[in-house]
Amino acid sequence: xxxxxxxxxVQQVWEKISGRQEDAGAETLERMFxxxxxxxxxFPHFDLHHGSDQIRGHGKKVVAALGNAVKNVDNLSxxxxxxxxxxxxxxxxxxxxxxxxxxxxxxxxxxxxxxxxDYTPEMHSAVDKFMSAVAAVLAEKYR
Amino acid sequence: xxxxxxxxxxxxxxxxxxxxxEECGAEALARLLIVYPWTQRFFDNFGNLSSPTAIIxxxxxxxHGKKVLTSFGEAIKNLDNLKATYSKLSELHxxxxxxxxxxxxxxxxxxxxxxxxxxxxxxxxxxQATWQKLVGVVAHALAHKYH
Numbered sequence: 598x599x600x601x602x603x604x605x606x607v608q609q610v611w612e613k614i615s616g617r618q619e620d621a622g623a624e625t626l627e628r629m630f631x632x633x634x635x636x637x638x639x640f641p642h643f644d645l646h647h648g649s650d651q652i653r654g655h656g657k658k659v660v661a662a663l664g665n666a667v668k669n670v671d672n673l674s675x676x677x678x679x680x681x682x683x684x685x686x687x688x689x690x691x692x693x694x695x696x697x698x699x700x701x702x703x704x705x706x707x708x709x710x711x712x713x714x715d716y717t718p719e720m721h722s723a724v725d726k727f728m729s730a731v732a733a734v735l736a737e738k739y740r
Numbered sequence: 741x742x743x744x745x746x747x748x749x750x751x752x753x754x755x756x757x758x759x760x761x762e763e764c765g766a767e768a769l770a771r772l773l774i775v776y777p778w779t780q781r782f783f784d785n786f787g788n789l790s791s792p793t794a795i796i797x798x799x800x801x802x803x804h805g806k807k808v809l810t811s812f813g814e815a816i817k818n819l820d821n822l823k824a825t826y827s828k829l830s831e832l833h834x835x836x837x838x839x840x841x842x843x844x845x846x847x848x849x850x851x852x853x854x855x856x857x858x859x860x861x862x863x864x865x866x867x868q869a870t871w872q873k874l875v876g877v878v879a880h881a882l883a884h885k886y887h
Binding site: 703 | 792795849852854858859863865868
């Protein structure tokens with residue numbers, strides 16, 4: 598469970614990347630497609646080349662959603678309810694969150710790349726927990 | 741047998757050549773114990789693991805981290821023969837240490853994050869992809885002798 602300290606750390610991380618959030622989103626997706634090619638199966642309709650407008654656009658959406666989750670960290674279930682429906686009934690991304698775990702790993706790599714030493718073990722821990730909580734909420738409605 | 745392209749081998753060795761095994765190993769193991777605290781159950785005799793600061797400063801954690809990453813270096817030298825290279829270690833982790841192989845995957849992912857933090861932008865998506873493949877293959881080899 599996310600402690601008060603975890604929530605504070607996650608918010609701090611978010612502030613540290615403010616202004617670079619769009620880039621972070623695109624980079625996360627790019628890394629995910631490179632490291633885990635099976636995730637591309639969810640995007641057959643996308644141009645997946647480096648710098649593609651679709652990746653930028655989608656990365657922006659993903660990061661905005663994560664930002665919303667950060668703002669509503671005390672009520673993830675409600676804040677992510679629409680997205681949860683979408684992932685369960687429309688997108689049907691494989692549970693139990695395996696691709697979302699891969700996304701989480703790539704997002705953490707992006708944070709580490711950009712924050713270097715500032716991505717402390719405490720922050721790493723808090724963000725890992727946060728991403729797990731988000732993935733769990735998104736998978737709530739699967740069955 | 742896992743196939744490694746020339747480019748992948750290059751990406752592995754160029755990163756590895758710049759890694760400080762002691763520092764990196766210590767940090768990766770410390771983060772494993774901090775981010776996934778249940779892994780502390782394998783290190784009962786390590787002394788003070790009560791806080792992130794204690795874990796990071798713990799000399800046994802540092803020493804063991806170095807040992808683990810040094811062993812990883814062996815894997816890198818033997819990319820075409822990983823299962824044989826790790827055969828004894830695999831038996832050890834199963835029969836004596838009783839480590840769930842899922843934890844190898846967790847450590848692998850953490851190592852990637854440590855490398856990313858150290859190398860910054862130089863840890864490109866291709867680099868990450870190759871290293872994710874490497875840690876996956878190492879984890880698989882370590883799990884191979886489980887029964």
